[in-house]
Amino acid sequence: MKHMETIFACPISCRNCRMSSLCIPMSLRSDELYKLDQIILRGKPLQVRQSIFRAGDPFTSIYAVRSGSVKAFRLDDDGREQVVAFYLPGEIFGWDGLADNHYQNTAVALETTSVCEIPFEQLDHLASSITSIQNYTTKLMSREIINGQRLIALLAGNSAHQRLASLLMSLSDRLALQKLSSTRFRLPMSRGDISNYLGLTVETVSRTFSYFQKMGYLRVNKKEVELLNLDALQEVIADSDVFA
Amino acid sequence: MKHMETIFACPISCRNCRMSSLCIPMSLRSDELYKLDQIILRGKPLQVRQSIFRAGDPFTSIYAVRSGSVKAFRLDDDGREQVVAFYLPGEIFGWDGLADNHYQNTAVALETTSVCEIPFEQLDHLASSITSIQNYTTKLMSREIINGQRLIALLAGNSAHQRLASLLMSLSDRLALQKLSSTRFRLPMSRGDISNYLGLTVETVSRTFSYFQKMGYLRVNKKEVELLNLDALQEVIADSDVFA
DNA sequence: AAATCAAACTGATATAGATCAACTCACCGT
DNA sequence: ACGGTGAGTTGATCTATATCAGTTTGATTT
Numbered sequence A, B: 001m002k003h004m005e006t007i008f009a010c011p012i013s014c015r016n017c018r019m020s021s022l023c024i025p026m027s028l029r030s031d032e033l034y035k036l037d038q039i040i041l042r043g044k045p046l047q048v049r050q051s052i053f054r055a056g057d058p059f060t061s062i063y064a065v066r067s068g069s070v071k072a073f074r075l076d077d078d079g080r081e082q083v084v085a086f087y088l089p090g091e092i093f094g095w096d097g098l099a100d101n102h103y104q105n106t107a108v109a110l111e112t113t114s115v116c117e118i119p120f121e122q123l124d125h126l127a128s129s130i131t132s133i134q135n136y137t138t139k140l141m142s143r144e145i146i147n148g149q150r151l152i153a154l155l156a157g158n159s160a161h162q163r164l165a166s167l168l169m170s171l172s173d174r175l176a177l178q179k180l181s182s183t184r185f186r187l188p189m190s191r192g193d194i195s196n197y198l199g200l201t202v203e204t205v206s207r208t209f210s211y212f213q214k215m216g217y218l219r220v221n222k223k224e225v226e227l228l229n230l231d232a233l234q235e236v237i238a239d240s241d242v243f244a
Numbered sequence C: 001a002a003a004t005c006a007a008a009c010t011g012a013t014a015t016a017g018a019t020c021a022a023c024t025c026a027c028c029g030t
Numbered sequence D: 001a002c003g004g005t006g007a008g009t010t011g012a013t014c015t016a017t018a019t020c021a022g023t024t025t026g027a028t029t030t
Helices: A001-010 A030-039 A120-129 A132-159 A161-177 A192-198 A203-216 A230-238 B002-009 B030-039 B120-129 B131-157 B160-179 B191-198 B204-213 B230-240
Strands: A052-053 A061-068 A070-075 A082-085 A106-109 A114-119 A185-186 A218-221 A224-227 B051-053 B061-067 B070-075 B081-087 B106-109 B114-119 B183-186 B218-221 B224-227
Touching: A030 A120, A030 A132, A061 A120, A061 A161, A070 A192, A070 A230, A082 A132, A082 B131, A114 A120, A120 A132, A120 B131, A132 A161, A132 B070, A132 B081, A132 B131, A161 A185, A161 A192, A161 A203, A161 A224, A161 A230, A161 B160, A192 A203, A192 B120, A192 B131, A203 A218, B030 B120, B030 B131, B061 B120, B081 B131, B081 B191, B114 B120, B120 B131, B131 B160, B160 B191, B160 B204, B160 B224, B160 B230, B191 B204, B204 B218
Parallel strands: none
Antiparallel strands: A052 A106, A061 A114, A070 A082, A070 A106, A185 A224, A218 A224, B051 B106, B061 B114, B070 B081, B070 B106, B183 B224, B218 B224
């Protein structure tokens, strides 16, 4: 039983978290990092489909993905769900709750997932003394605005092929940041989630995967994908059919 | 010439700005408002098509629309422009520049437009002593994230009719906040801007206007619109064709 | 091993919206 | 006044993607 204790006695902290370079910490001094670490809550892992927060819940915290992945969706006026973002390890979500103190989105785990909960009140308090934290949270929100605008541009001006290629390249890039393979990975979300996010039907997503495979751009089997020709995929994205 | 001087001697300030209730000021104490007012720059009005900032410019300031209107667009990889937002009086824009100290978007005046420039460095400094300013800017950014997500949902899951009806209702609501008529107004943007923003073609936008007019939902003549049946437009938006 | 069920894939057909083409109209400069 | 230019509208056709209808696969239960 000593052994068990040893395991529990090794607490997860920002200091030993593989994601820390992507997440909050950056240029914090050691004592500052300690203070930040103190306020972060690390619950037990979430199961598939378990929610982190739901639209309408009072806003308390922002969250960082430690492992696994998360989808965030709005409930439209008529109750349909609309996926607005996927979050991978090292990424931070929940900013939508700040505007009027209630989350606008629901966030659910796409697989077994661990998140760090960062209570906003305490983060804000910390930020008032550590200006680099204030700066950083502001930049994170700005980044979230930009990512939203990137998706708007994708949805407003691109074909099904371009949309799916963009998503795949985005996932690839983000996995690379985690030092994971950017060419071989498992899609954490279902075809339904992908099609909803991209404003397409599942059939179109499925056919587009098949097409990319037929063209030799990738190999796909259910959720496993291997990108074989990144240049070709990049070309698909760039080819404004204006010149096709 | 005394007359001219009188005009110039009456400075624009947040205190006498019709938009102040929508904009930054809210619950500032008188002395705090004074400090804020001091850092705000108010240049001479911009002409149509004149830019406030361009994608790639170093980030210096956020901006509030005092009068007129602004469109913000990204330049896609392949150089096409994609409109991501319209801003009306009392609304604040420029947050996209914060993430990496360069604006991602270009912002241009859609008509003769006055903006207040709020140098971010100074605003940030002010925020460190006046916590209500810090809170408020954070909420504004969160609001911008939510607005982006609302547009994502609109683009991903709605028909041309629903998209245009949504835009019209959004403009209507925002004009109401300015105590202006919510049923009779002038669209500040061209059909091209509308179609680009909504992910449609100009022809489809034009036809949809005609259809709404034929149905008696509105009257439209070039940029002048009069909404005749808000309930019907709301119905168009709500009617998920799931049950159509 | 058979039965059940959901996710993913594929084929046939339908359609919303794009594309192509023409026309109208207001505005601008000469 | 007169051609020119660009924004907006309307009509005819085309097409990318949705819809509808199975089929396949793999996981789960019995």
